[in-house]
Amino acid sequence: MDVVESAVQKAKRFRGYLARENTLTLRVCAYDALSALLIERAGFEVVGTTGYGISASLIGQPDIGLVGYAEMLERVRTIVNATNLPVDADIDTGYGNALNAFWAVKNFARIGAAGVRLEDQIWPKRCGHMEGKSIVSLEEMVSKIKAAVDARNSENPWLVIGARTDARSVAGFEEVVRRAKAYAEAGADYIYVEAPQSMDEIRTLVREVPKPISFNIIPGGKTPNFDLRELAKVGVKYLSVPMVCLYPATKAMIQALEALKHNDMDKIAQLGVNWSEFNEIVGIRRWNELEKKYSL
Numbered sequence: 001m002d003v004v005e006s007a008v009q010k011a012k013r014f015r016g017y018l019a020r021e022n023t024l025t026l027r028v029c030a031y032d033a034l035s036a037l038l039i040e041r042a043g044f045e046v047v048g049t050t051g052y053g054i055s056a057s058l059i060g061q062p063d064i065g066l067v068g069y070a071e072m073l074e075r076v077r078t079i080v081n082a083t084n085l086p087v088d089a090d091i092d093t094g095y096g097n098a099l100n101a102f103w104a105v106k107n108f109a110r111i112g113a114a115g116v117r118l119e120d121q122i123w124p125k126r127c128g129h130m131e132g133k134s135i136v137s138l139e140e141m142v143s144k145i146k147a148a149v150d151a152r153n154s155e156n157p158w159l160v161i162g163a164r165t166d167a168r169s170v171a172g173f174e175e176v177v178r179r180a181k182a183y184a185e186a187g188a189d190y191i192y193v194e195a196p197q198s199m200d201e202i203r204t205l206v207r208e209v210p211k212p213i214s215f216n217i218i219p220g221g222k223t224p225n226f227d228l229r230e231l232a233k234v235g236v237k238y239l240s241v242p243m244v245c246l247y248p249a250t251k252a253m254i255q256a257l258e259a260l261k262h263n264d265m266d267k268i269a270q271l272g273v274n275w276s277e278f279n280e281i282v283g284i285r286r287w288n289e290l291e292k293k294y295s296l
Helices: 007-018 033-041 051-059 069-082 098-110 138-155 173-186 199-208 228-234 246-261 265-271 275-281 284-294
Strands: 025-030 046-049 087-090 115-119 160-165 190-193 213-216 238-241
Touching: 007 160, 025 033, 033 046, 033 069, 033 275, 046 051, 046 069, 051 069, 051 246, 069 087, 069 098, 098 115, 098 138, 115 138, 138 160, 138 173, 160 173, 173 190, 173 199, 190 238, 199 213, 199 228, 246 265, 275 284
Parallel strands: 025 046, 025 238, 046 087, 087 115, 115 160, 160 190, 190 213, 213 238
Antiparallel strands: none
């Protein structure tokens, strides 16, 4: 789009996607500004941010709570600035207690995020598909959600708040349902359940929780590779796909570097876009036009 939408307009658009009937909206995840650009060019509707992808690309380390609030805020800011799509930001646990969550939500709203997603792990958290997770009490998470709602209302009342529970692998499915209902009642706009294990579990969540249900699918992760059409049929509204950009990019880089070691420049060319294609992706034409406009 040529006209830049306000954060309010983007948040309204995001809310509209979650309200559609019989439609599965994909939360396609970016780990940097370039991947966000590519997601938009591919025609998707929402950009998510991936905590693991940002940790890996920013500091070269796993998603075990090593990237803090300020670093995540800055990376998300660059992603928001790179795309016209609504950005739904992973803000981990809110980086502390309810006061920290309040402050985090206010500031992610101020940089233009259309949504934020808060989780119920104990900080430092870890990727939901890893072992060794711990979760806070239901009461503490409800307090964080209420703080997030208050922060949202003070900055952008249309901001979407997602609440994630990692209870499935820690306390079992019954606890997932209990928490999902409580988080919805506390004001979360969608409920994200880490790694549901069957279609029966998903149907139960859709039936019993009065807010849109979401989760993610990662190649090799703990969530089964559910068919997307089947998920839409049973009423799942929102699916996160975290590593769809980073995993293929990583493999291509490994192959290109291996080809360089063997002096195979043709293989490198086959693995990537060319000079002209890349310049087009990052918008060189627009900058050339601006340069002409402002030349003396």
